[in-house]
Amino acid sequence: MAQESSYDVAVLGAGFAGSALAAALARGGTRVLLLDPGGHPRFSTEEIVTPYTATLLRTMAVWHRVPELAWLADAPSASRRVSRSTGVGRTLGFLYHHHGRAPAAADVLQITSPAAIPAEPTLYRQDTDSFLFHAAVRYGADARQHVRLAEVRIETSGVSLTAVDGRRFHAGFVVDAGGGGEAFAAGAGLVDGEELPAHSWSLHTHLVGAGSMREATGSTRAFGAPGRWDDGPCYHVFDGGYLWRVPFGNHRRSTSLVTGVGLTVDATRYPFPSGASPGDVLRDLIEPYPMIRAQLGAARVVQPWTVVTHRPPAGTTLAGPRWCALPGREPSGFFLSRGLTDQLAAAGLLAVLLRGRGAGGLDPAGVATAKATLASLRAGGNTLAEMVLAGTRSPLLWKAVLRVWEVGLLFGTLQAQGALRRLRRGDDRPARALAGSPDAGSPFPGDAGFRRLLDRAVGLCADGAADPSAAGERLFVLLRDAEVVPDVFGFTDPRKRYYHPTPPDLARLALWTLRSAPPGTGAVVRDGLRAVLGASARPSTGGAKP
Structure with a gap:
């Protein structure tokens, strides 16, 4: 029988999110096994980095001292330091x-x-995923490519992994980042009955x-x-x-x-x-x-x-004391590379929850946080996919659906920027709360006003199949009546075609946060504006040396 190797955490799948998680954990001293059934370089989907995704990358870079992640957050540094194919x-x-x-x-x-x-940047995944894989190895992850698993056994004391070729590994915790296949699904009890x-x-x-x-x-x-x-x-x-x-x-x-x-x-x-x-x-x-x-x-x-x-997500649990499965790409329809964003958000959460725990896995509070957050991410991806497909039925409904998500993504990005600003100053509480939010699937997590807007928009889209243009008109009325939507960038005007934020626009948004916004929303947006304006005063790190 092949000799068994032991680790604190095994990450199955050496793609973008799996390698990012392995790098973050290994940088903090966790003994990480990074397994993949294939090898690098390789072709992959989801190549768009939104401002929110970029903020997630910068947050993980600061929190876990992995600067390579931040190099992928802006185009100049990605081109200079990662790949000229980005x-x-x-x-x-x-x-x-x-x-x-x-x-x-x-x-x-x-x-x-x-x-x-x-x-x-736009991510040329053959190069960017390979780059992160090598960064994880550089920080100490034990990487094994071309390893297919025959069995994954998850027990109260840890996880046993057996490869098709007979090699055996043991870890205190296992994360499926897309490379676990049927063996992981069977071991974690994720094999469901009839597909939706x-x-x-x-x-x-x-x-x-x-x-x-x-x-x-x-x-x-x-x-x-x-x-x-x-x-x-x-x-x-x-x-x-x-x-x-x-x-x-x-x-x-x-x-x-x-x-x-x-x-x-x-x-x-x-x-x-x-x-x-x-x-x-x-x-x-x-x-x-x-x-x-x-x-x-x-x-x-x-x-x-x-x-x-x-397909819509099934109700299967995605985490336990000894295991976790990152959200898949299936529900989101690839719109704005939402699947990549969700996987990165989940990887960031696990890097925090597993930090310093060695082979101990997740404690009960960590399991509860992971379950709620991952379920919200998966449901949010499905909501986005269904709203976007509904919006394609007419130009007016399409414009209205985009406006709802533009508001959420703008404010959600500012919220994340504010948390990153405080993290850089040594206060990780806002970033920790955001990473483990039970409303993580919303583009603006935790904001009650935006959640009401989103839920009502979902209902209008679902009911608008017979007359999508009328549904678009009602959705614009909803946008105009929502306190959480500022009358600054033209979000409520269906004739508005171009969004090119200028300094006067940002000044008007700041005034809105003081005069008209719901108090909680205004405080979050103001904090994010301070962070963005401070960041814009700093030059890109693209030309800096490692």
């Missing part, structure tokens, strides 16, 4: 398409980050030769947009689904020739054609939309297609 996400575009014609100017939306703040019906399915690959928005429209700033459409990801939305493009070669330092392309559609309206190839499915779905066809018609596939079916 792209820039200065803008985020949304264009609503109708059959047979290009989008109308009234049906486009663009969000542009302030020039004073470094843009987020799928609400959507997705395709994803990398292409070479994809056309740009400039080539498709004849202008870098088509429709009068303040930012260049090719300076970041773009979502092309149509009735029943959306296609996204993630650029990597969109800055001078980039060496990449590829574009990430994905498609998510409503499975109840467009069941995946039996026996069809992913390439044929994509071609048939984009055929009615001339602008999309102009960009992708001549492109060539350079990576295997990823095909994922998205």
Whole structure:
């Protein structure tokens, strides 16, 4: 029998989140085993870093003294210190398409980050995941690639792992970060009965030769947009689904020739054609939309297609005293790479809960926190997917759904920025409360006013199938009546197309927090504004030496 090796924590899956968790734990002295059934480099989905995701990366970097995580939070440092194949996400575009014609100017939306703040990167996952994997090894994780598990036994005293080739490992705690497979599911009791019906399915690959928005429209700033459409990801939305493009070669330092392309559609309206190839499915779905066809018609596939079916989450528990499963990517439909964000949030929470516990696993309070937080993350991803798919039914409903999530993501990011600011000053209480929030799945966790807005918006979307435009009108009324929504950036105006925050806008937002905002909301947003304005005064760390 093969000799057994012992560790405090075993992480199954050496992707982005698994490697980040392993690096954070190993940096703090935890004996970490990092197992993966495959190897690096490898192709992966979910390549967009939102401002909230960037704040999670910076928070983990500060909290656990792993600066490599912060290098992936802004485009200049990612390009200089990680990979020149990473792209820039200065803008985020949304264009609503109708059959047979290009989008109308009234049906486009663009969000542009302030020039004073470094843009987020787009992640070329072959390089970024490999980089984090090697960072985890550098900090002391014992990494084993190409190890497939035959059995995972979870007992009160610890966890026993047996590989297909007979190697055995023992750990006090095990985390499935996507590499545990059926062996982990069986060991943790996660094998459920009948699957819930799928609400959507997705395709994803990398292409070479994809056309740009400039080539498709004849202008870098088509429709009068303040930012260049090719300076970041773009979502092309149509009735029943959306296609996204993630650029990597969109800055001078980039060496990449590829574009990430994905498609998510409503499975109840467009069941995946039996026996069809992913390439044929994509071609048939984009055929009615001339602008999309102009960009992708001549492109060539350079990576295997990823095909994922998205289902509502089952009620299975995701944590116990000796184990935890990070949220999967299935519920979220890949919108804004929400699955990656949730996995990173869960990894950050576990890094805190397991810190200094050696092989002891989670205490009862830690188990309760992990269960509540992970369940909320998973439910929140499903809520996002269902609202977004409902929103695709009409341009007006799409605009209204985006406004709800824009408000939440703006304030949620400011909330996280405020917690990070205090963490840098030695106070980890706000960051700890945010990481373990039972409302973590909300884009603005813990805010009662936003939770009411979100719950009512979910109901309107669910009831709006018969008349989606009327549902959009009612949702805009709801936005105008909500105390938590400021009349600053035009969130309540369906005619507003571009969001390009300026110093006067931020000043008006600060006044709103003092004069009109609910007291709790105002205090959180003000604290976040202080953090953002302070960060914008500091130069990017992209050129600094390790």
